[in-house]
Amino acid sequence: MTLHDTAGAAREFLEQTGLEPTLNRILVLSAVVAHHRPVTAGEVHAEVLREHKLNRVTVYRILDLLAEKGAINRFNSGERAQHYCVGRNHSHFHCTACGRVRCIANEDLHFDESAVADALNLAVSHVDLHLEGLCPDCARAAG
Ligand SMILES: [Zn+2]
Ligand SMILES: [Zn+2]
Structure with a gap:
């Protein structure tokens, strides 16, 4: 997928978020979307260039x-640079070995949002769990 496919x-999306869709913003947002995985600011910069x-x-x-406007997610992964993703x-x-970060659908975690909400008596509206360990490649390399 190229930046041109995602630019429209x-x-x-920027208009819906209430941000003026300037060329620079479109390019930066497109670069995040095009990766389909969390990216660092450095990766976004390289793509935009x-x-x-x-x-x-x-x-x-x-x-x-x-x-800040909620158009993308920003999160820290351990000691590494901040990552950005959409959705x-x-x-x-x-992965604590290679540093790669990936998005995981909450359904795949079999995480019961409503059970937790009931147990803690909290109105949970958003769940973003931070999982750490070895990715399949690194787990294989570790033998
Ligand atoms: Zn790894
Ligand atoms: Zn994500």
């Missing part, structure tokens, strides 16, 4: 703005 969707000259500070600033209400797995 990005523009529409293929299309358009934009300095790193601007990319960081736009990513922060998008995260609501899912969890993340962080």
Whole structure:
């Protein structure tokens, strides 16, 4: 998928979020969407540079703005750089060996949101669990 395929969707999404769809914002958001996995600001910057000259500070600033407005998710994975991804209400797995991070659908965790909400008497509206361990590649390498 190229940035051009996602640009139209990005523009529409920015408008829905109440952000003016400037070219820079469209490029940054498209770069996050195009990866289908959590990305670092450095990865977003590299992707955007293929299309358009934009300095790193601007990319960081736009990513922060998008995260603050809820257009993208921003999270820390251990000691590594912050990661960004799209899509609501899912969890993340962080491989402590290679540092790769991936999104995990909450359904795949068999996590019972309503049971937890009942047990704690909390109105849970969003679940993002942080999972850590070894990815299949690293688990194999560790023997
Ligand atoms: Zn790994
Ligand atoms: Zn994610």
